[in-house]
Each structure stands twice: as structure tokens, then as C-alpha cells.
Amino acid sequence: MTVQEIREKIQAGLPGSEVEIQDPYNDGVHIKAIVKFSGFAGKSIVEQHRMVYATLKDELKAEVHALGLETKV
Amino acid sequence: MDKELQDKIEGLISSKKIFLFMKGTPDAPMCGFSAGVTNVLRSLGADYNSFNVLSDMSVREGIKEFANWPTIPQLYIDGEFIGGHDIVVEMARSGELQKKIGA
Numbered sequence: 001m002t003v004q005e006i007r008e009k010i011q012a013g014l015p016g017s018e019v020e021i022q023d024p025y026n027d028g029v030h031i032k033a034i035v036k037f038s039g040f041a042g043k044s045i046v047e048q049h050r051m052v053y054a055t056l057k058d059e060l061k062a063e064v065h066a067l068g069l070e071t072k073v
Numbered sequence: 074m075d076k077e078l079q080d081k082i083e084g085l086i087s088s089k090k091i092f093l094f095m096k097g098t099p100d101a102p103m104c105g106f107s108a109g110v111t112n113v114l115r116s117l118g119a120d121y122n123s124f125n126v127l128s129d130m131s132v133r134e135g136i137k138e139f140a141n142w143p144t145i146p147q148l149y150i151d152g153e154f155i156g157g158h159d160i161v162v163e164m165a166r167s168g169e170l171q172k173k174i175g176a
Contacts, residue, residue, distance in 0.1 A: 001098040022149070030105075045163065046142075046156050053143050066106065069159050 013055025040073045058067035078135045086149045091121035095146040106158035107146045
């Protein structure tokens with residue numbers, strides 16, 4: 001799973017979102033995603049993160065065990 | 074999830090006002106995100122209990138389903154799921170976590 005694939009997965013699940021992926025160690029494991037999505041409006045931060053996690057359901061079970069997340073409306 | 078496991082998880086969460094599911098222990102965290110949350114709680118002087126999910130595979134998997142949250146650590150206050158590492162750090166920065174802990 002590449003950084004590009006993670007970005008595409010999130011954007012496919014949250015259409016219209018802006019996704020920035022940071023891979024500070026360049027290892028594809030300790031990844032941080034910054035997701036800006038209008039659909040987050042009115043949702044709690046927990047709900048916003050759940051929405052992102054839902055797009056990466058299978059990935060989170062496997063290799064991406066350390067996904068940092070920052071969400072913005 | 075079977076009833077026994079759910080009861081066990083609920084029992085843990087209700088055993089203390091602030092409860093943390095983590096990898097490792099507060100003195101010896103086994104993952105960076107678990108370490109991050111214990112650092113935040115320590116800096117706030119929070120009195121909390123924790124459970125090392127690495128010691129129990131059923132809790133490690135069950136807690137993800139229980140909270141509808143795919144990752145560990147998970148912090149609970151007054152029985153309510155608060156969030157994982159990023160949310161805890163953000164809430165501490167904004168002062169919201171201090172309010173919840175003090176309330």
C-alpha cells in the first residue's frame with residue numbers, strides 16, 4: 001500500500017475531500033493523513049475520524065498500523 | 074462480540090473514571106501512540122487505570138468492535154469513548170480534556 005493508494009482510498013470514500021499524506025519516516029507505515037472534507041460539518045471529531053477510518057477498513061487491519069489523523073471541515 | 078467479552082470490556086471501562094486501553098503499560102508503552110497518550114495524561118496529573126491489550130488478544134480485537142474504532146490506544150472518561158491518540162492530543166491542546174478530567 002503506497003501513500004498514493006491511501007490518498008485515493010480516502011478520496012474515493014469521501015468524494016470532494018482534500019487529502020494530504022505525510023510519511024515522515026518514508027516507510028509507508030507511520031503515516032499521517034490531513035483530510036479536509038465539507039461532509040465533516042456538524043460532526044464530532046470522533047465521527048469525523050470514523051468516517052476516514054471507514055474508507056481504510058482493510059488497510060487498518062493490516063499494514064497501516066500507525067495512521068495519524070487530522071480532520072478539517 | 075460475545076456477552077462475556079462485552080461484560081469484561083464494560084467492567085474495565087467502568088472500573089475507573091479515566092480508563093485507557095493501550096499497548097504496553099504506562100511505565101513501558103509498546104507503541105508511540107500509546108506512549109503519547111500516557112504522556113498527555115501524566116502531564117495533566119490524571120488518575121487513571123489502563124489495560125495492556127497485548128496481554129489479551131480477545132480484548133485487543135474486541136475493543137475495536139466495541140468502540141467502532143479500528144486502532145489502539147482508546148481513552149474513556151466516565152464510560153464515554155473519547156478517542157485515540159490524535160484526538161486526545163488535540164483536546165489537551167484546546168483545554169477540553171482538562172475540563173473532562175476535572176469535571
